[in-house]
Amino acid sequence: MAAITISGVKKRYKKNDVIHGVDVEIEAGEFVVILGPSGCGKSTLLRMIAGLEEISEGTIAIDGTVVNQLEPRERGCAMVFQNYALYPHMTVSQNIGYALKVAGMPKAEREAKVLKVAKSVSLEPYLDRKPGELSGGQRQRVAMARAMVREPKVFLFDEPFSNLDAKLRVAMRAEVRNLHRSLGVTSVFVTHDQTEAMTLADRLIVMNSGIVEQVGKPSEVYHNPASLFVADFIGSPSMNLVRGFFAEDGYFRHGQGGMLSLPGLAKAHLSREVSIGVRPELVRRVDAGHKGAIAAVVDYTEELGASRLIYARADGSPIIAVDDGNDALGTGMPIHFAVSESDIHVFDHTTGRRIDHAGAAVRATDSVSA
Amino acid sequence: MERRAYYKNGGLPWLLIAPQLILVLVFFYWPTTQALYWAFTLEQPWGGGNTWVGFANFLGIFRDGQYWAMVGRSAFYAIATTAISMVIALTLAAFVDRSLKGTKLFQSVFVWPYAIAAPAAGVAFRFIFSPDAGLVGAINQIWPGLWNPAINGAHALAMVIVCHAWLGIGYNFIFFLAALQMIPRSLSEAGAMDGARPFRRMMDLQLPLITPTVFFLIIMNLISSFTDSFGLIDVMTEGGPIGSTEVMVYNIYVDGFKGLDYSGAAAQSIVLMLLVIALTFVQFKWVEKRVHYN
């Protein structure tokens, strides 16, 4: 178990910054997921922790020791790679035991350890097979066993499930979770899959184009997104966002003459250029006569089984709602929605940061509360 | 393709590559430089060192009508060898590619000529084509004196060309077959759906699709015919009769080692070298760019 301190870390490729200064504190024993779209720098950050990428600026410390100059093997990290990176010419047991062999551990001791680890991930029957003869899930487990056998201070996972099918992915997720619960080793897990991130993480680090957008517990990130990017990126279907401004009459004006009565918010954010957002599941369907109802026209619907998604358009702005009704909704039919003022998120349009109801912008790391 | 995973290790990479670099410098670049030096200088008869003579050595060989006759002969030799060898190999590969029953056997035999030393094949072919023994000599029993490579230069050249072409069959066959097998099967199936019969498909689909390989092999064969013919000719004809099978490589050897005319031989080497470089250049620039099917 070890804490990881990342301070002021930058990554530069030929004068091009791909990571613009990251400051994150990962606590000992914590399971942290770095989430972000492809190209956001999440894997680069992970690989800098591992020692596979040079750190252009700033420091990374594991357990209080700055590791910038240390070789990967000296950092006490183990890594599970996206494509598993198993040695194709070695058997499962040789793959798992390779690090121990390199470290010079005697054969008998090594084999005992390999066997123990293999048992814990139910790989025992396959120890003499080559990776080529294993299924995707089994290979994945070999990769995990290889990381576990070294009893590292830190586990690093680089999108380890992206090559698995949906069902296996869910199963592996549970396995990783259990593994963490039983070993309690500090883990950093990189993924672009938000479901994976939400279910695994003690804390989430959301990254976008080289900067950290938000750090926080999954529920916090979901319910209090710190920026427009996070609001849009997390959640499926994504948050309804619309750009406009609050007028003195207590209305929010947007699109082609759209008006929303939000007197409370209008008072707080008067005349400000903002984007406001609301989660689709918090958009309610109401009757036409409902006070403050938003009149919209149905574009189409998507049946999900337990519920359905309504894609509609109100004054030229698209709006998505989750609905559990089963009445026929054809394209072009009128429909009415309502949202509670308290469910609305407000973002400064120029900075993209969240504005809390007192009017101040929320900083990326403010919501860290661990 | 850019790799991202490198090792950092100051001197180690140099240590690893040094042996080969040294060999390359000593046995390739140094002699090449020497050849250039000799080609532009003339050794003084009484050990006075070499004097700079500019292009005199080149002019010397270029003014020699026999040299041009030999260059023409070498070109003919190269083109004929390349054509014969490639046509045979391509035909065989096209049929083997149909994967009929038993083709595996044919396939492995067709590769065999690749393994044979040119001089060994030369000895065998010399016997086969001998005027008074072997196989072809039988003609002389019907029409006495019709075939005699020992006296008739054209016969001798034909004999050497046939042997060189035979030696190339294996190499060409391997490449043609591989290229043909690289063509997606679905393409042949689409051709069949369009109503094309097997022979038609061979002509309309397979052949056009392997043009890159055809060009690659043309260049490789030409280079090899210009440079690899020494052993064959030395064993079969020694350049005779009366120089009728003397090609560029053989002449360099004769002038350099028999005639001890280092400057002349060096100038000829440079010409041959430029030829090889030009062919390789065509291979790299022109062929790679012009012929592409995906």
Place this chain on the structure above:
Amino acid sequence: MIERSPFFDFVSYAAMILGLFLVLVPFWITFVAGSMSLPEVARVPISMLPSGHLFENIQTAWVRADLGPKMVNSLIVASGVTIGKITLAALSAFSIVFFNYRARMLCFWLIFITLMLPLEVRIVPTYSIAANALLPFQFLLDTLGITWLIETVSGIRVGLEWNLLNSYTGLILPLVATATGTFLYRQFFMTIPDELVEASKMDGSGPLRFFWDVLLPLSRTNMLALATIMFVSSWNQYLWPLLITTDRTNYGTVVMQLKALIPAQNGTPDWNVTMAGALIIMLPPLLVVALMQRWFVRGLISRDK
């Protein structure tokens, strides 16, 4: 085969059988003639059926061309060149692909461009370097004035000399540099995923350990292919051994002996002995190719891409 077309199938078989004849006739005649007695081999046209004198002919050829020691020499040279080429090619390619230093592409091109300088075009000067392989270094010392310096200081004139004529080193060393092999290994190494390198770094192994534990085992197929090609080409070398050995008795190779087996212009036309000799000389590389066909075809092909 997509549809049935009996006629075209027939044509295909006919063509392939014709090809089989074309390819096999030289082998067959070599074998048949090698098995005949002198009168039998003198018959024109030659009979296409083997006779029973193969072993005595081989024996005669063996003695006449002194094939015993020559076989040993050929084997030493071919194995030496093969091993040397594979080792150097693997090490150079490893250095070029897995280390990031400024001059690596320059190094690669220096090696690769030698493809355009086949032995045949530089025989004359190469021969002179074989007489003293240290010539370039001497030249370097001379031009840099180091020779002069040492001479003035110590009075000793530095004369570097290493004669390669008539030695195994001379037969092997100049052939060991290999553009083809380096290129082939480089192509293969470039297909090794970055993650494998990184995994082994995480497992704690350094570059040499990675080379030995991971790269070499993975490149076994390529190595076999390369070995086949290299063995065949070095066994079949003719021009170079001819130049570098004046002492044929001790350093000649079998392929060089072929010429000695050919009947003299006015001598006994004992082609049976010649052919028996040719047969055993062409046999070793043929066996290697036949046995290794699966591997070596793959190795040869990857060369053009």
